[in-house]
Amino acid sequence: MIDVYYWGTPNGHKVTLFLEEAGLDYRIHPVNIGKGDQFAPDFLRIAPNNRIPAIVDSDPAGGGAPVSLFESGAILLYLAEKTGRFLPADLRGRAEVLQWLFWQMGGLGPMAGQNHHFNVYAPEKIPYAIDRYVKETARLYGVLDKRLADRAYVAGDDYSIADMASYPWIVPYERQGQDLDAFPNLRRWFDAIAARPATIRAYAIPDRFRDLPEPSEEERRRNLFGTQPANA
Incomplete structure (x- = not known):
């Protein structure tokens, strides 16, 4: 199982595009960046740059402890190497x-x-x-x-x-x-x-979170464009 810390941004969509194409089992954890969820201590332990996406793979190749990654490019490369898909071997x-x-x-x-x-x-x-x-x-x-x-x-x-x-x-x-x-x-x-079915599925994921509380405009600006959590 892969736990995905996600919000419906371009970088977030990169990861779900791969997961849907590859048919991997994954679980979404919404990180409402407008509300400041990216500054939560539990998330920062996985993603110290306080940016989504991040993943935790509890079944890495070769076994052992779970692997956590942040940065969308690193995640795509990791998943491609894990599955042997969407990255040529030559x-x-x-x-x-x-x-x-x-x-x-x-x-x-x-x-x-x-x-x-x-x-x-x-x-x-x-x-x-x-x-x-x-x-x-x-x-x-x-x-x-x-x-x-x-x-x-x-x-x-x-x-x-x-x-x-x-x-x-x-x-x-x-x-x-x-x-x-x-x-x-x-x-x-x-x-x-x-038109790819996996793309359509990936872009439908944000619909699951339509009922989450909306940040105020002040909250949104502070949490998206500030450098510190709101209570710092």
């Missing part, structure tokens, strides 16, 4: 997947995240910041679009953890100020992944 295929996994972790995710922040959440709208991150997001979309011109998926013919990492950061393209139709190869790839 040297060149593995290298292709890993470089694009780290491209997402170091580029698409952080830049799109800043795009969200300055476009949607920032109390002061700073034109320079908005323009800078919208344009950088568009550049990264262009990189992905070019990459997908002659292959079905990011790393080749097969769906991999590189796709699972990138797809959730494309889902909110409208909030990022992007027109997906301007990137036809990316659009084709996006639609194909969106």
Whole structure:
């Protein structure tokens, strides 16, 4: 059994995409980041960076004590190695997947995240910041679009953890100020992944938590963009 500490963010969706594709047994523990659950001591013991997602695998390969991990890229790599799926075994295929996994972790995710922040959440709208991150997001979309011109998926013919990492950061393209139709190869790839049954199941998970208490706007801003727990 894998315990998943989760909220319905792009990084959270990466993990459930894998778990649904692989058919692994898992249990969701909602971490309401707007309410500050990420600062709870029990969660910090698993994820010291106070960010979701995190997992605890009680049945690791080779047995022994449970394995806990934080950081979505590390989790995807761990799960791929645990199951032998969505990561090629050969040297060149593995290298292709890993470089694009780290491209997402170091580029698409952080830049799109800043795009969200300055476009949607920032109390002061700073034109320079908005323009800078919208344009950088568009550049990264262009990189992905070019990459997908002659292959079905990011790393080749097969769906991999590189796709699972990138797809959730494309889902909110409208909030990022992007027109997906301007990137036809990316659009084709996006639609194909969106139609996968595992994707549909993964994106239905947040519906389970619709009845959880909603944070106030002040709570949300403090807990999402502050650096310390609310009672620090």
